[in-house]
Amino acid sequence: MTPLSFDFSMWFKNLQLYRLPADWRITPAQLEEQLAKIPFQPCGTLTMQSAGWVPPKNDEDALVYTLDRHWLLALCTEQKLLPASVVNQVTHDRIEEMEQQQGYRPGRKQAQQIKEQVTEELMPRAFSRRRTTQVWLDTLNGWLAVNAGSANQADDVVQYLHKAVENFSLRPLVTQTSPAAAMTDWLSSGDAPAGFTIERECELCAPDEEKATVRYARHPLDADEIPAHIAAGKRATRLALTWDDRIAFVLTDKMQVKRVQFLDVLQEEAESQADNGDSFYSDFALMTAEFSRFLPQLVEALGGEAKEGV
Incomplete structure (x- = not known):
């Protein structure tokens, strides 16, 4: 399978994963009203940085784009570049x-x-640089994912959610088996969990102070040196995987899903649905349907979700 040859600007490329509170009862209209308290305003003459909520769909004014239980938000940040x-x-x-x-x-x-x-x-x-970060909520299954490449960027978005939404609580996803332990075991045994395929990229890091690191890219991971590094004490911190021949991604030891790529089978589905109407609607529907299947299987591969407070 090969990645999409064109860019889906709406499709998430990263997943920083959180859990919504079990008693989540906010409606789209209520969330819309609260996000409207912090609308995006461009930087003023003497302001170096600004952030606020913007419509996730360019041709609509709503700050919450909804498709059944799936909601989409967007935080825009602007930063002046003055070297x-x-x-x-x-x-x-x-x-x-x-x-x-x-x-x-x-x-x-x-x-x-x-x-x-x-x-x-x-x-x-000074020049200004703007960046829009998307947030997906699955209000039925309690997922919140930030399309951010770093934890700091995701933290900034969560901070603005806390500012806007009253009595808002959120916790990062934690699994019974740590990603580092699971990925190390998969590499050591050469077996991926059901539904997943190990690809040709990984990073192994020693847990000592020196943090000696070995990275493999476009390299078979069944070579003898991989188990040797693991036997010497190194642990996997990044591993490229494919799920169900539909999504390629890199899993990190910080429970981050990075460099998400939607493969040929999804490209064909997206193209066929786009011919039938609103491509934003069909892309969002297809993406959220895939993530709703993918995330439970990823959590299961990591031993299930850790209970809160344990």
């Missing part, structure tokens, strides 16, 4: 000019004030 090297250079030139004029070099406090003034002067000319 420190530019600020430092202009500040240096300003200090040199002042030293020549007054005959002595400005003190530390005055130099800091000059730097702050230079920053304010340059900010209106």
Whole structure:
């Protein structure tokens, strides 16, 4: 199977996984009202960063896109890019000019004030970078997934959910068997769990202070050196897998699902459904249906979900 040859901008490429509270009773209308308290506003003249909620579908105003039990949200962040090297250079030139004029070099406090003034002067000319991060909620099965490549990015999104939604609680997904232990066992035995296939990429890391690391890319993982590294104490921290010949991904020891790729069979389904109407609707329906099947099987492969508080 090969990955999609075109880009699905709506399709998730990463899954940072959380569990909704068991007593989740918020309706889409209630969530919409609460997200509207923090709408996205572009950075002002003297603002370096801004974030807020935006419609996940470009041609609609709703902040919560719903398809039965599946909801989609989007947080937009904007950051002004003002390189420190530019600020430092202009500040240096300003200090040199002042030293020549007054005959002595400005003190530390005055130099800091000059730097702050230079920053304010340059900010209106700074470039802005925007990023939209999507959030999928499966309100029936209690999933919340952030389409973020890093835990920090996901944490920022969760923080804005906490700001917007009253009495909101969320916990990361925790499984009975840690991903590191499970992946190490799969590599050691050469057997993937039912429904999954081990692909040609992994990372092995020693648990000691030096963190000696070995990475394999486009390399058969049934070679003799893999069990040898494991026997020497290294543990798997990343492993490329395929689920049901439909989704390729990389699982990490932090319970992150990264570099999600939808394979040929899904491409064909997406293309056939797109011909019948709204492609955003059909893509979201297909993606959420796949994730709703994929996630329970991934959790089962990791020994099931750990009970809360254990």
